[in-house]
Amino acid sequence: MARMDIAIPNYNYGRFLHDCIASVYRQDIEEIRILIIDNASTDDSVAIARDLAAKDPRIELCLRPENLGQHASFNTAVDWAQSDYFVILCSDDYLPDGALGRAVAALDRHPEAHLAFGDTLFLEDGATPPPGDRGTLQADERVWSGENFLRASCERGRNLIGGPMAVVRTSVQKRAGHFRRDLPHTDDMEMWLRFAAMGPVVEINHVQSIVRIHGSNQSAVVSNVHHWNVASEAAFEAFFSGFGRSLPQARDLLALARRSLSDRAYWCAVSHVLRGEPGVWDLARYAVKLRPTSAVFPPLGYAWRKADLWQRMAAMLPGKSRFHAQQTEP
Structure with missing residues (x-):
């Protein structure tokens, strides 16, 4: 063989x-x-x-x-x-x-x-x-x-x-x-x-x-973060409703996946606003659909876990050079 x-x-x-x-x-x-x-x-x-x-x-x-x-x-x-x-x-x-x-x-x-x-x-x-x-x-x-x-x-x-x-x-x-x-x-x-x-x-x-x-490329059809989020959600839903349904923590893990996708969509929507890019409402609606509380409470935990997120956000703001200088001073 x-x-x-x-x-x-x-x-x-x-x-x-x-x-x-x-x-x-x-x-x-x-x-x-x-x-x-x-x-x-x-x-x-x-x-x-x-x-x-x-x-x-x-x-x-x-x-x-x-x-x-x-x-x-x-x-x-x-x-x-x-x-x-x-x-x-x-x-x-x-x-x-x-x-x-x-x-x-x-x-x-x-x-x-x-x-x-x-x-x-x-x-x-x-x-x-x-x-x-x-x-x-x-x-x-x-x-x-x-x-x-x-x-x-x-x-x-x-x-x-x-x-x-x-x-x-x-x-x-x-x-x-x-x-x-x-x-x-x-x-x-x-x-x-x-x-x-x-x-x-x-x-x-x-x-x-x-x-x-x-x-x-097959992946070329999936053109932006929102579409990839939706495709990833479909994979998680399919797995936890099928092959992974009997796993001891299946419900908690699926909830974790949904929360992660929602948090990413939320902060991508924020970055799109700062850059003036289209697709903000698709991302925002998706974030709220998966995690309704994000309509009121920003998912700050996700932001803190992403070490460079604040710097990347700051780089999109007016006066970014002065802000960056202030942040990097000892």
Whole structure:
């Protein structure tokens, strides 16, 4: 059996496929299987995928005659996986040298952990990537208990895994099940909450994935803080009403997530007012919807937890230079 299964969903990203596959070849994993899942691309993706598969027997193809959507590809990958470890790598992204080796080494060292993730580098399309850095297979790492990971996710009101790529134990992925089709932008976030509900996760202090920023990114559709708040709320609601419903602190954690999202929306609305940006009322209404008391009592606790919030707010005010000088005097 192969050590790792790597699924690569693709739609009209033929121009990225070679770089994506090449980054897989530069990993410290010898025993791999690769599945390219094409969602009825209209560019040259299929021809490129067939050429790659013809040159490497480890590459399998799933070439759909019609576009069934990204979740169909993700869930086909979940069903296909059978090796020790599993990862979904979107074809417009790629891996830094040694990323998979670091993740597998971390999970081997921590058999109680179900998932390994690291930092994500977001790179403008066409920008020159940094030099390859294989680094060490034992980068600094932190093991989160599942409970602490869930609580931190709720306290911050967001996905703690900054990019879409994480290496998981295949057996645990089978227990976690399929990605939810009703979460077009935060399906991965909800999935990582499921993993945390089942046990610890490992955070690696190293860039583990590189995401290209271009106009066709799925995340490009989500254009502002308000839309991301709404998408994140949907992930929390889906998790705590479904997979995480039976957790002992499910109700309290969901309340914590709602409060965090409300507080962020409130202070983003304040910053939009100071900068003269649109969207103030969307943010304000959202903050009050999730936490009605914020209509009367500003969420000062959130502001105090954000060490630099007051300085950033002050920088938006008239006379900001004098204010900053007064604040920094001994």
